[in-house]
Amino acid sequence: MAALRDALIETMLLDEEQFRRRLPDLVDTHQLRTVDPDHAGDSPAGIIRALDGFETGSVTPFEREYIAKMVRLGTAPLGLALTGPAYQDNPVRYATQTLQEMTGYSLATLRGENLRLLQGPATDPEAVATLQEGIDIWERRTVELWNYRADGTRFKNRVTIVPLTGPDGSITNWLGVQEAIDTADS
Numbered sequence: 793m794a795a796l797r798d799a800l801i802e803t804m805l806l807d808e809e810q811f812r813r814r815l816p817d818l819v820d821t822h823q824l825r826t827v828d829p830d831h832a833g834d835s836p837a838g839i840i841r842a843l844d845g846f847e848t849g850s851v852t853p854f855e856r857e858y859i860a861k862m863v864r865l866g867t868a869p870l871g872l873a874l875t876g877p878a879y880q881d882n883p884v885r886y887a888t889q890t891l892q893e894m895t896g897y898s899l900a901t902l903r904g905e906n907l908r909l910l911q912g913p914a915t916d917p918e919a920v921a922t923l924q925e926g927i928d929i930w931e932r933r934t935v936e937l938w939n940y941r942a943d944g945t946r947f948k949n950r951v952t953i954v955p956l957t958g959p960d961g962s963i964t965n966w967l968g969v970q971e972a973i974d975t976a977d978s
């Protein structure tokens with residue numbers, strides 16, 4: 793799913809207008825049967841308002857833009873996470889339905905947590921260090937590491953983290969893309 797991973801990241805980085813135009817094409821090219829291209833044109837404000845238990849004021853306008861795109865890609869086969877602010881240890885601001893299902897954690901539980909909460913005894917410290925290094929120097933990184941679901945079972949997660957440049961040119965937030973590549977649970 794490397795091609796889909798790249799396409800999802802590229803699509804997430806588009807502005808709202810370009811995103812709307814790209815979504816049907818993305819759905820078609822990658823046969824994303826669970827993503828409804830008819831929602832491409834939904835208004836970002838309406839999307840955020842419709843989110844259960846989500847206070848609009850609790851996220852920045854920049855984060856709202858990303859969340860509105862993530863909701864429309866929320867059932868894609870790869871999970872998406874928005875974290876920030878980076879200087880406060882990247883708490884989760886939003887996690888898609890797929891990521892919630894992959895981890896067994898609800899959005900309410902994930903919000904405010906750093907995604908290291910998915911790590912456990914079998915997690916490779918070198919992979920964690922690679923992510924940490926990427927965050928330190930604001931660069932994209934991809935690693936594979938063992939993560940643990942809420943029920944304690946583990947899965948091999950291929951994670952890409954992408955720095956997001958905010959309106960003032962600084963890196964305020966990060967986008968995560970998660971793919972369960974091995975669901976062995978022993």
Ligand SMILES: Cc1cc2nc3c(=O)[nH]c(=O)nc-3n(C[C@H](O)[C@H](O)[C@H](O)COP(=O)(O)O)c2cc1C
Pocket residue numbers: 873874875882906907908910911920921923924927937939949951953954966967968969970
């Ligand atoms: C956007 C984003 C998504 C992340 N997703 C995951 C993830 O799915 N699984 C994981 O084990 N770590 C994930 N991480 C990495 C941890 O949050 C953390 O950065 C990493 O453990 C290194 O920091 P530490 O050494 O302080 O724990 C993600 C980080 C960011 C910024």
